[in-house]
Amino acid sequence: MPFEIICSKCGTVLYLGFDLKSPRDVLKATNNKCKGCGANLNYLDFKVEVTEI
Numbered sequence: 660m661p662f663e664i665i666c667s668k669c670g671t672v673l674y675l676g677f678d679l680k681s682p683r684d685v686l687k688a689t690n691n692k693c694k695g696c697g698a699n700l701n702y703l704d705f706k707v708e709v710t711e712i
């Protein structure tokens with residue numbers, strides 16, 4: 660099952676993959692910014708979803 664981390668402000672998928680990652684680690688890779696809307700994000704702002712196929 661793919662795992663998604665989505666910006667809560669614009670809905671951009673910041674991470675999609677099969678490895679479970681913490682939003683904190685994903686944010687570290689993007690300097691705490693959403694690559695879609697450029698907002699500074701806190702990891703608490705993230706929606707973490709597991710998508711069923």
Ligand SMILES: [Zn+2]
Pocket residue numbers: 666667668669670671693694695696697698
């Ligand atoms: Zn965004």
